[in-house]
Structures are given as structure tokens and as C-alpha cells.
Amino acid sequence: MERMAAQKPLELILARNLLTSISTPAFLVDQDAALVFYNEAAGALLGRSFEDVGRMSPEDWTSTYGPFKANGQPVELDELPTTRAVRDGRPAHAVFTIRSANGGKQEIESSAFPIVASEEGSSGAMIFFWPHDRSGRASP
Amino acid sequence: MRLKVWGARGSVPAPGPEMNRYGGNTSCVEITLASGEHIILDAGTGIRTLGLDLTSSPHVNILLTHLHLDHIQGLMFFPPCFRADADITIWGPASPEASLEDRVARYISAPLSPVEVRELPCDVSFRDTPPSEWQLGSATIRCEAINHRGPTLGFRITDGDTTLCYIPDHEPALGTVLADNEPEWISGYDLARDADLLIHDCQYADDEYPLHVGWGHSGMTDSLTFASRVGAQRLLLFHHDPLHADGFLDDLHAAARRRWAELGGDSASVEMAREGAVLDVEPVAAPAGISGA
Ligand SMILES: [Zn+2]
Numbered sequence A: 001m002e003r004m005a006a007q008k009p010l011e012l013i014l015a016r017n018l019l020t021s022i023s024t025p026a027f028l029v030d031q032d033a034a035l036v037f038y039n040e041a042a043g044a045l046l047g048r049s050f051e052d053v054g055r056m057s058p059e060d061w062t063s064t065y066g067p068f069k070a071n072g073q074p075v076e077l078d079e080l081p082t083t084r085a086v087r088d089g090r091p092a093h094a095v096f097t098i099r100s101a102n103g104g105k106q107e108i109e110s111s112a113f114p115i116v117a118s119e120e121g122s123s124g125a126m127i128f129f130w131p132h133d134r135s136g137r138a139s140p
Numbered sequence B: 001m002r003l004k005v006w007g008a009r010g011s012v013p014a015p016g017p018e019m020n021r022y023g024g025n026t027s028c029v030e031i032t033l034a035s036g037e038h039i040i041l042d043a044g045t046g047i048r049t050l051g052l053d054l055t056s057s058p059h060v061n062i063l064l065t066h067l068h069l070d071h072i073q074g075l076m077f078f079p080p081c082f083r084a085d086a087d088i089t090i091w092g093p094a095s096p097e098a099s100l101e102d103r104v105a106r107y108i109s110a111p112l113s114p115v116e117v118r119e120l121p122c123d124v125s126f127r128d129t130p131p132s133e134w135q136l137g138s139a140t141i142r143c144e145a146i147n148h149r150g151p152t153l154g155f156r157i158t159d160g161d162t163t164l165c166y167i168p169d170h171e172p173a174l175g176t177v178l179a180d181n182e183p184e185w186i187s188g189y190d191l192a193r194d195a196d197l198l199i200h201d202c203q204y205a206d207d208e209y210p211l212h213v214g215w216g217h218s219g220m221t222d223s224l225t226f227a228s229r230v231g232a233q234r235l236l237l238f239h240h241d242p243l244h245a246d247g248f249l250d251d252l253h254a255a256a257r258r259r260w261a262e263l264g265g266d267s268a269s270v271e272m273a274r275e276g277a278v279l280d281v282e283p284v285a286a287p288a289g290i291s292g293a
């Protein structure tokens, strides 16, 4: 018999399967805003694959990768679009700086979408990333 | 627990002389608990003949995995529905869109049906499956959403020290590699783990699956890999494609046994569901006969 952590709800399993199959960098967080998966495209952006780091608490992943405000200060957990997506069940969009494993910084736009499958609230969120477009064009 | 298969076909009834041995009726399995009570899993066309077999004043619980037609089509032809002394409880997945009764009534109503649910002489009630375990007779039942098309459940039934798991429509391999994914990320894993008997979707042969990815069903090797990962002791391959005649299913069975042996299991513990088959399900002593990596 295999040892296992608590079974993930089906909607998170399907979300992970989707993220695995696309080349837009994306994170998957659970209902506690813990990072439970990111895809290869996100791994390329961050400089480390998810397999190397595994599940991370919100404190761990924000202190490792950011995001950081323009002044270099870390963004408060409560201000993160992921927190808002999970807690309020609302989408959120923001521009941040993140730090990759090699210390390089990158400005990104991120959109977080809550995953809601029951009346009890969201069971997590998907967060997609794009390099920040400085041309001033509206995002699609 | 004793189990009887009344319909093992998926998608649509497939009658015909070339289907005689495995049968053409759609999903329906009867469980007889140690206490003598009965639980019926799904109400495909196989439930019609099951109903003919039930004796006086039937009290039955029917557990519906989902409302695809091959899992409810027999309801309207279930003889106890037309008996005033019958007491029928139908359990199925909840939906924010409409009650279970209203969703089933889309089928048992005009113009698809000559009768309406409210006209049935039996005492019938519809219950959403609860999110936590519940008791039916001597059995503890648990259900979980699993990967199919549309909201679909699998059931885990434990009676005494015997556990059976029923997941007739399931595509756990969609978008992932079952052989090396972590257990917590495998649809249905927790539901099926260590079951003494797993009844599982095996709609397609391996060479048919690539043309049906995303249709909600499993190819043979994926069914076996899932069973192996969850440590199922015995596997009943179910939900046969309506195109699969007896000879084809014989060959698929032989291939499945070879594959199961390659996965480290006892080839005799893989069976093909056949209409009319009766199986006694008994606890298998640990350590598991086959277990995952
Ligand atoms: Zn089906």
C-alpha cells in the first residue's frame, strides 16, 4: 500500500492535469493557499521544477519566490491575488516582481481564478503568469 | 458480501447473439450484504430483470453514480416501481442546478416516458448522497466525485471487514501518467485503495483509447494500472463497449490477465464482468497481493 497525503478534491486534480498540459506558466494553490503544484513553464520562469521543491506553505513560497512590490518589499499575504481568490472566491489581477531560484528578478502580471466546486467555498485557485507588458497595451 | 452482475455494458444496450455470454444490458450490480439486505448499484437496463427477481414488499436502495442514460434507463422498467407495497430510495449526486428527482424526471416524463414519477404507485424517495459516510443496513457507504464527463460518483461499500469499490465510468488517466503520479493526485485513489474487489471501467482496448481520450472512460492498461496503484486485491472489468462482442472480450480478458501478471499480480484475480455472474467478495489478508510502487 502506498503512503499518501490527503486525497485532493477532484477539481484540483483536474486543474493540475490542465496546468500540466499547457505552456502558460501557472501555479495551483489549495484552500489554505499552500502551493501544491506549478507547471513546467512556471518552473522555467522560477528556475526550479516543482518536483524539486514540493508542496510549500504560503509563507514558504512567498518568501522564496515573492512577489515583491516595486519598492522591493514582499507583498503581504493578505494582499496577494491568490489569497483573495481563495478567501473571497473572486478573480484577481496584479503586477508584481518575482524572484527566481538564481536570484534574478522579473516583473510579471498574474491572474488568479478561484476554483469553486461546492457551496462551502473555493477549494483553491489557479494563478497564471505573463511577463509584464510595459508597452501600455491593454492586457487581452 | 455477494454480488450479482445484472448489466455490464456501457453507453447503450447491445443485444444480439454475438453478445450472449457477456450480455447486452447496461450497468446494474446487486450487492447482498452479510445482513441479507440488498443494495443496487446503478439502474441501467439490467435492473429490469433484477426487479423481476425481487419478492414481496421490496425495500430497495439504488445508488446512482451519475445520470447518464446507461445508468438510469432501466428505472422506468423496474417492476417494483409499479408495486404499491414497494419502498424505493434512490441516491445520487447532488447538483446546484436541480434536485435529483427533477433530473431523473427529465427521463421519466413526457414525451420520453408514458408515466411521470409522481404517478408511480411505489413509495419512491430521492436522496442526495451525503458528503460523509452513511449507513445502509450493515454496510457503510462512502462516495466521491471521480473523473468522468459531468458530475459522477464512485462508491466504496464496506460490510464487516469486506470492502468493495464501484467506479463504472472513470478516466483517471486523463491528462496525467497514472503509473507515476502521486496517489493524492489520482482521481478515485482514496475511494478504491485496498478494496477487496474493485469494479472498474474498462471500456476500451489499449489501441482504441487514443481515439477516445476525454470521453470519460478507461483503456485496459489504465484500468489495470489504477487497480494496481490502489492495491485492489481483485478486479472486475466493467462497462464494456457496445461494439465489443464476446470473442473480443475474451481476447481483452486474456490480454488483461497477462498485463496484470506483468504488474506483479495474480492473473486469476482479474475478471471480466459478465451478466448473470455471481461473485462472493471476501476480505483478502494483508499484505496486498499486488501493490503499487
Ligand atoms: Zn456509463
Ligand SMILES: [Zn+2]
Binding pocket: B066, B068, B148, B149, B169, B216
Ligand atoms: Zn457515463
